[in-house]
Each structure stands twice: as structure tokens, then as C-alpha cells.
Amino acid sequence: MFKILFKQIGRFKAATALTPVFTALEVLMGVLIPYVTAWIIDRGVLGHDLGAVYRYGGLLLALAAVSTLMGVLAGRFSALASTGFGSNLREAMFRNIQTFSFTNIDKFSTSGLVTRMTTDVSNLQNAFQMLLRVSVRAPLNLVTSVLMCLFISKEVSLVFVVALAILGVSLFFIIRKTVRLFSQVFERYDDVNRVVQENVAAIRVVKAFVREEHENRKFGRAVEQLYRLFVRTERLQALNHPLMMLVVYGCIIAISWIGAHLVVGGTMTTGQLTSLFAYVMTIMMSLMMLSMIFVQLTMSAASARRIAEVLDERADIADPVEGAVAEVADGSIDFNDVSFTYNKEGSEMAISHIDLHIASGSMVGVMGPTGCGKSTLAALIARLYDASEGVVSVGGADVRRYRLETLRDAVSMVLQKNVLFSGTVLDNLRWGRDDATREECMKACDIACATEFVEQLPEGLDTHLEQGATNLSGGQRQRLCIARALLKRPQVLILDDSTSACDTATDAHIRRALAREVSGVTKVIVSQRLSSIVDADMIVVMESGRIVATGRHEELLEQCALYRETWEMQTQADPDFD
Numbered sequence: 001m002f003k004i005l006f007k008q009i010g011r012f013k014a015a016t017a018l019t020p021v022f023t024a025l026e027v028l029m030g031v032l033i034p035y036v037t038a039w040i041i042d043r044g045v046l047g048h049d050l051g052a053v054y055r056y057g058g059l060l061l062a063l064a065a066v067s068t069l070m071g072v073l074a075g076r077f078s079a080l081a082s083t084g085f086g087s088n089l090r091e092a093m094f095r096n097i098q099t100f101s102f103t104n105i106d107k108f109s110t111s112g113l114v115t116r117m118t119t120d121v122s123n124l125q126n127a128f129q130m131l132l133r134v135s136v137r138a139p140l141n142l143v144t145s146v147l148m149c150l151f152i153s154k155e156v157s158l159v160f161v162v163a164l165a166i167l168g169v170s171l172f173f174i175i176r177k178t179v180r181l182f183s184q185v186f187e188r189y190d191d192v193n194r195v196v197q198e199n200v201a202a203i204r205v206v207k208a209f210v211r212e213e214h215e216n217r218k219f220g221r222a223v224e225q226l227y228r229l230f231v232r233t234e235r236l237q238a239l240n241h242p243l244m245m246l247v248v249y250g251c252i253i254a255i256s257w258i259g260a261h262l263v264v265g266g267t268m269t270t271g272q273l274t275s276l277f278a279y280v281m282t283i284m285m286s287l288m289m290l291s292m293i294f295v296q297l298t299m300s301a302a303s304a305r306r307i308a309e310v311l312d313e314r315a316d317i318a319d320p321v322e323g324a325v326a327e328v329a330d331g332s333i334d335f336n337d338v339s340f341t342y343n344k345e346g347s348e349m350a351i352s353h354i355d356l357h358i359a360s361g362s363m364v365g366v367m368g369p370t371g372c373g374k375s376t377l378a379a380l381i382a383r384l385y386d387a388s389e390g391v392v393s394v395g396g397a398d399v400r401r402y403r404l405e406t407l408r409d410a411v412s413m414v415l416q417k418n419v420l421f422s423g424t425v426l427d428n429l430r431w432g433r434d435d436a437t438r439e440e441c442m443k444a445c446d447i448a449c450a451t452e453f454v455e456q457l458p459e460g461l462d463t464h465l466e467q468g469a470t471n472l473s474g475g476q477r478q479r480l481c482i483a484r485a486l487l488k489r490p491q492v493l494i495l496d497d498s499t500s501a502c503d504t505a506t507d508a509h510i511r512r513a514l515a516r517e518v519s520g521v522t523k524v525i526v527s528q529r530l531s532s533i534v535d536a537d538m539i540v541v542m543e544s545g546r547i548v549a550t551g552r553h554e555e556l557l558e559q560c561a562l563y564r565e566t567w568e569m570q571t572q573a574d575p576d577f578d
């Protein structure tokens with residue numbers, strides 16, 4: 001795990017290495033300061049030698065200046081290293097996520113990926129900075145200060161052994177408890193994040209169902225639990241400070257008592273006694289720091305693991321290693337005994353044992369009740385998922401033998417859940433093809449029946465769309481998505497319930513334009529509305545993941561009960577039933 005994370009330090013290796021070096025120098029200079037202070041007191045003040053005061057005073061200033069300079073450098077490099085590390089992590093995660101297949105994304109969930117890229121990276125970035133700075137400074141300060149104390153007076157150092165033992169044991173218990181509480185805090189954070197993401201993303205639905213109060217209460221509960229946990233951890237942490245003060249003052253009294261005896265006895269100077277007080281403070285502070293680092297690092301370990309998981313995830317749909325088929329020969333599609341399950345462990349098949357041949361250039365309709373596997377069937381053609389069993393072929397070759405780019409340039413798919421991006425209408429259309437001219441874009445809009453409303457937009461093609469194109473109606477979004485798919489000039493065009501939000505007249509319009517203008521392209525049209533597919537060359541009727549019948553409209557009316565019932569229901573009822 002650490003290997004994959006530390007690889008992301010990348011070009012910030014130098015800054016990462018320099019930070020501990022400068023920190024160490026800062027500590028070494030700093031630790032000498034009390035010792036020089038002792039000289040000033042003993043030789044200058046008590047020795048009535050003003051020259052010595054100036055000499056050692058100068059030395060003191062120089063040490064302080066160098067120490068400060070080193071501290072500034074260390075601070076700068078650690079900031080560089082940690083922010084660099086953070087941005088490298090984000091970039092690497094983003095790059096890897098772009099390669100993810102639908103299966104990979106299903107595994108993490110979109111909101112999970114967002115938390116990992118934001119909160120978790122910030123956590124890890126802070127921990128990294130701490131690791132570089134504080135985890136060098138605290139132990140080094142501790143060790144050097146103890147050494148200085150031993151060097152000055154072995155007797156007095158005995159005091160520390162006792163103090164360290166008391167402090168060490170109590171810190172250990174406090175830390176153990178805090179770490180446990182903090183891990184609970186993080187689980188609660190995930191809860192809060194989930195509620196926020198679900199609700200903000202779906203705020204329109206929440207409003208439509210007047211669920212604001214309910215959602216507020218739900219969120220209130222999650223926040224309340226987080227608050228309680230935080231109060232408990234902070235209360236524990238608050239114990240640290242008084243405890244340390246108690247030990248520090250205890251030490252100072254003990255040192256004063258022993259020291260006074262030694263000074264009177266002539267084995268220790270007054271200056272040395274004062275420097276001992278300074279070292280006591282440093283030692284206790286370092287101990288506190290160490291305990292803090294420990295808590296911080298354990299807290300970010302969870303974040304580190306979550307980030308490493310994303311970096312480590314391999315896309316399960318990839319280009320063939322060698323011998324890729326260079327181009328898609330034609331628009332024919334074949335399913336050979338294809339089964340597919342979303343959940344690899346389970347045996348629940350979304351579609352099973354599909355055998356289907358679609359001739360190049362034909363128009364095929366797919367119908368069946370919700371959840372019967374229509375979208376799944378369509379997704380397998382564009383290799384959004386890989387078949388669990390059997391082979392899906394396009395243009396006579398297994399889809400797995402094409403490079404993904406080759407295949408997806410040839411197979412253009414309008415997903416059931418359409419997404420437009422923030423940007424102008426033109427930008428969105430050009431997702432289909434970067435170099436499409438305005439005329440080509442308008443032509444595609446013509447076929448998709450989008451011209452009329454695009455021209456009515458305040459700035460036509462250059463109108464800005466909000467994220468998710470919420471300033472357009474559902475039917476308008478669908479039409480733009482169809483136009484975008486057409487601009488690819490595909491050999492296979494798949495429309496998965498892509499006109500469900502358009503009225504029947506528009507739907508018929510689009511269908512006629514498609515038949516007229518994009519001939520020679522294989523069209524697979526998934527639709528609940530039979531009027532959209534009546535004149536298809538072949539209609540596939542699905543039920544519970546299986547094909548129950550195929551044929552033309554008239555044949556199916558005679559042979560397939562499901563088809564006949566659906567047809568009768570839809571023609572009797574209002575044609576605009578949805």
C-alpha cells in the first residue's frame with residue numbers, strides 16, 4: 001500500500017528529502033541555545049564579565065538565527081512536498097478513474113470516489129506534512145534534550161526517568177482511547193457525506209416529494225451523532241494538557257530541590273540549573289507531539305487505504321494486448337449464447353443464453369418489461385460491460401478483439417441515463433466529434449428534431465448549459481444526446497429508451513429522419529413504446545433476461561402473447577401514455 005502511495009511523490013522527491021534534513025538542523029541548533037544561555041549566566045552574569053555576555057550573547061543570536069532560517073526552509077519544503085504529493089495523488093486517481101469500466105465504478109460508487117478524491121486526499125496530505133516535519137522534530141528534540149540533561153547532571157536526569165514513566169503510561173491510555181473514538185468519528189463522517197451527496201444530487205426529487213423535513217431530520221441525526229463523538233474525543237484530548245502541566249511542574253520542583261542541593265554543594269552552576277528547566281519543557285513538549293503524531297497517523301491510515309484502493313484498481317475492460325482488429329468491417333451484430341451477471345459472485349443473471357443475429361444496416365427494435373435486461377443487452381454491444389459467458393461480435397469480430405476506441409467510434413450509444421456537461425450546446429455536440437463544423441452540428445440536430453428548440457435558445461448553439469443541462473427539458477436533453485451520437489458517424493447506433501421523454505409526434509419524426517438520413521447504419525432501438533419500433537426489420541421481445549420471440553410486427557402480433565397484449569394496451573389507451 002505504501003509503495004503505491006509513495007510512488008506519487010514523483011518530482012517532489014527532493015523537497016521530501018530536504019525537509020527532514022532542515023528540520024534536523026533546526027533542532028540541533030535549537031537544542032544548544034539553553035546550554036549557551038547557561039554560559040552567559042555563569043561566566044557573564046555571575047562572573048561579572050560583560051565581555052563574556054556580549055560574546056556568548058552574539059553566539060546565542062547566531063544560533064537562534066540559523067535555527068530559525070532552517071525552520072523556515074524546512075517549512076517551505078514540507079509545504080511544497082505535501083501539496084505536491086496531494087495534487088499528484090489527485091491526478092493519479094483521476095487518471096485511473098478515467099480508465100474504469102462501468103463495473104469498476106459500480107464497485108466504488110460515484111459518491112465514494114468523490115470522498116476519496118477530496119477528504120481522504122486532504123487527510124493524507126496533512127499526515128504527510130506531519131510525517132516530514134513533526135515526526136523528525138519531536139523524537140530528535142526528545143533524544144538530544146535528554147542527552148544534554150545527562151551531560152549536565154546525571155543525578156538530576158533521574159527525575160526524568162520517573163516523570164517519563166508516569167507521563168508515558170498515562171499518554172498511552174489516553175491515546176488508545178482517542179484512536180478508538182476517532183475511527184468511529186470517521187465512519188460517521190462517511191454517513192454524513194452520503195446523506196449530503198444523495199440529497200444535494202437529488203434535491204429536485206426531494207422537493208417534488210416534499211421530503212425536506214424528513215431529510216432534514218435524517219441529516220440532523222447523522223450530524224448529532226458526529227457531534228457527540230467529537231465532544232467525547234475532545235474531552236479526552238483536553239486531559240492531555242493539564243496532565244502534562246502537572247508533570248512539568250512536578251519535574252521543575254524536583255529539579256529545583258535536587259539542583260539547589262547540588263548548586264550549594266558546588267557540583268552544579270546556577271546557569272546549568274536554568275538550562276535544565278528549558279530542557280524539561282522541551283522534553284515534555286516533544287512527548288506531547290509524539291502522542292499527537294500517533295493519533296494523526298492512525299487516523300489517516302484509513303484514508304491512505306481508501307486512496308490506495310482507487311490507485312490499485314485495474315480497469316476490468318481493457319484494450320487487447322496484441323493483434324487488435326484494426327477496423328470494424330460492417331454494422332452486423334452477433335450474440336452467441338451470451339449470459340451476463342452484474343454481481344460476479346451471485347448467479348443472478350441479468351440476461352441469459354442470448355442468441356441473436358442482427359444484419360448490417362438493419363433496424364432492430366427491442367421491447368420488454370422494465371428490468372428484463374434491455375439496457376444490459378445494449379451495453380454489451382458497446383462493451384460497456386464484458387459478457388460473463390458467450391461471445392458478442394460486431395462486424396464479424398469478437399468485441400474484445402478491438403481497441404476500445406475503434407469499437408466505440410463505430411458503435412454510438414445513447415444511454416438511458418443521459419448526461420450533458422456544463423458548457424455550450426456546441427461543446428456538448430462536439431463530444432461526438434471534435435472537429436464537427438457548425439453546419440454538421442445543425443444537420444445532426446435536424447435529424448434529432450432538436451433544431452427548432454436550439455434556435456429558440458437565447459444564443460442558439462452557443463447557449464451555455466448548466467451542469468446536467470438542468471435548464472433544458474428531459475425531451476430536449478434526449479434530442480441533443482441523439483444528435484451528439486449521430487455526429488460520430490457510427491456504423492451502429494443504439495438508442496436505449498432515448499425518446500421516452502419526447503411526445504409521440506416528435507418520436508415519429510426522429511424515426512423517419514433516421515431512416516431517411518442515416519441509411520446503412522445498423523440501428524438498435526430499445527423502447528417501451530411499440531409505435532417507435534413497429535416498422536423495424538426485426539423486433540426482439542425480452543422477458544426476465546431471455547429472448548422470448550423475434551420477428552416483424554405482424555408475425556409477433558400472431559405468435560407472441562406478450563407482444564400482442566402490450567400492443568393492444570398501447571393502441572387502446574392514449575397514445576401519449578408516458
Ligand SMILES: Nc1ncnc2c1ncn2[C@@H]1O[C@H](COP(=O)(O)OP(=O)(O)O)[C@@H](O)[C@H]1O
Pocket residue numbers: 106342343350368369370371372373374375376377
Ligand atoms: N449497474 C447494475 N448493477 C447491478 N444490477 C444491475 C445494474 N444495472 C441493471 N441491473 C439489474 O439487471 C437487470 C436488468 O436491468 P436492465 O438491463 O437495466 O433492464 P431494462 O433496461 O430492461 O429495464 C435488472 O434486474 C437490474 O436490477
Ligand SMILES: [Mg+2]
Pocket residue numbers: 374375376416496497
Ligand atoms: Mg433500460
